[in-house]
């Protein structure tokens with residue numbers, strides 16, 4: 001039971017299970033794992049796909065011939081295991097050249113380097129069969145406001161994204177571009193801080209239909225926002241192109257905890273939302289094992305992410321099927337034809353009817369919504385005493 005299978009579309013990044021446990025105060029605690037080994041391990045665990053940054057596979061500065069050998073060897077592992085590479089992304093944050101931004105560096109040479117790295121990553125992804133291209137503007141931020149850079153960055157990023165999609169079209173790459181907001185870390189503040197700001201930005205691009213979101217549980221939580229609401233808005237806009245699942249305590253450094261490790265109730269309602277939304281994309285775990293762990297702990301972490309997701313999926317289903325829940329919800333959403341007739345799109349006649357309508361304010365003010373009961377039922381499903 002709760003055995004992950006490729007059809008569940010679980011994915012991990014090379015950088016997630018391959019994380020060596022470095023933090024700002026401490027050195028690496030685990031050996032770097034060979035990407036080919038990671039592919040085989042993930043396949044054994046029942047994973048659907050593996051995602052990567054350019055540099056996770058090809059160390060910076062690798063000469064072209066060696067690069068091709070690395071890619072060939074990796075492709076062989078992918079073919080042998082049947083794992084997919086659904087998503088690739090350029091590392092625009094590690095190179096010291098990106099210290100004051102990559103696509104938003106004030107230095108046009110740095111911006112050119114970031115753009116070239118992005119095109120090369122698209123080429124790499126195309127070789128590996130990737131369909132989603134993530135842009136995480138991790139270094140696109142600031143600590144110092146005095147530069148006035150916040151007046152320029154939007155235009156620079158817009159220009160770069162328009163360039164990238166034009167390049168993809170020119171090469172015949174079918175990428176869907178998934179943009180990933182984050183409020184801070186590694187920069188003091190990152191531009192495109194939240195799902196809402198990223199979503200609004202998409203509609204200023206030349207080809208908004210090619211762009212969507214890659215929201216991350218930890219990132220919205222760091223901003224103190226409700227991730228379930230953010231994902232619901234993205235889904236409604238038809239813009240959920242990818243999702244980064246993990247966990248996080250609010251108002252802390254970026255923790256990238258195992259999915260469900262911290263906010264179980266939010267994870268439950270997130271799985272409920274995703275599974276009942278028709279979302280067909282990958283369920284990507286952008287998280288890593290605690291720094292306390294050896295390699296066994298890494299695979300326990302990976303299994304845990306998927307197992308928790310599958311348990312929550314079953315519980316969400318049972319919750320929605322529970323007759324008591326259904327009865328409470330039927331009452332919660334009870335319609336009244338007279339009221340409904342006053343709503344909808346505007347007409348002058350309707351507005352006049354609305355002004356004349358006898359709204360039952362006394363009853364509305366007294367109404368109870370039974371949310372204590374409903375929420376308790378959710379908690380009881382989660383605790384395993386129902387369904």
Ligand code: XLS
Pocket residue numbers: 053089134136138180182216244254286
């Ligand atoms: C960091 C981000 C990063 C992106 C991919 O916080 O989540 O892992 O998802 O570059």
Ligand code: MG
Pocket residue numbers: 216218219254256286
């Ligand atoms: Mg993150």
Ligand code: MG
Pocket residue numbers: 136180216244286
């Ligand atoms: Mg992420």
